[in-house]
Amino acid sequence: MYNEKLPRTWSAICIGAYLAGIAYMGAQSIPEDTTVWLIVSALFLVILLPCLAVPLSKAIYNRIRIDRTSGTLRVGRESFALADLEPGSVQIAVQYDHPTAAQRYAASAAAIDAPFPGARAADRGAPRLVGGGWAVPMGMDSVVISTRGGQGLRIATHNRSAFLAALSEATRSMG
Structure with a gap:
């Protein structure tokens, strides 16, 4: 967990x-x-x-919980089955370098998923922001993973390496 x-x-x-x-x-x-x-x-x-x-x-909106016993990833108000997540996309996210503070601020400023025409991530072809918020809070890091169905998910996190390590282990065990 x-x-x-x-x-x-x-x-x-x-x-x-x-x-x-x-x-x-x-x-x-x-x-x-x-x-x-x-x-x-x-x-x-x-x-x-x-x-x-x-x-x-x-x-x-940005609280993250991985529960291996129930097999779920909960981000804010949304919940996903770990079996529905693509383990390969988690491994790719693990391989990315940690962004600098300036890169985190720039990425969070661009990661908007507001419910307005043209401001939705789907309108821009960007991964959907999960949790229920409209944007990644300024300065927070975000991780992009995908589901087995190919949908891109952007998850805002404070501790990228710990989150990805736990998610990698959980998705690997869900196989």
């Missing part, structure tokens, strides 16, 4: 800054201005929530 852990650094920084800010304001204003402190804390929460939207969407 493989579970890809998503980084939590950005979320921790945002929440830590929010808590430090409201604690500082609370130390300066409580008990005289408790109502003002609560209002300002709620307003800063409105700023915090958009900062946490991207990590939350990554957790929903």
Whole structure:
């Protein structure tokens, strides 16, 4: 079994800054201005929530789980049978060099699969982005594999080598 852990650094920084800010304001204003402190804390929460939207969407749409016992690859909201994946395409993906940071940013900027005419991957002849998101998050790596039916699948991942090693082993054992 493989579970890809998503980084939590950005979320921790945002929440830590929010808590430090409201604690500082609370130390300066409580008990005289408790109502003002609560209002300002709620307003800063409105700023915090958009900062946490991207990590939350990554957790929903880019979480990867390989379960050998049930024979499934789960990416975000989608699930695939490991037996339906082409083992040769996984081996080809393993052979590719790891992209640099600049290459990852360029590739993620081009990996769009939005539900608009001309923005779908199928319209451009590109592999379909799996998981339910509209694009690969900026800076994330992506892996392209195919199904036995020939459909190309693009999977966004944080740990390319660990994911491909686990997927390679799982597809090999599904034979």
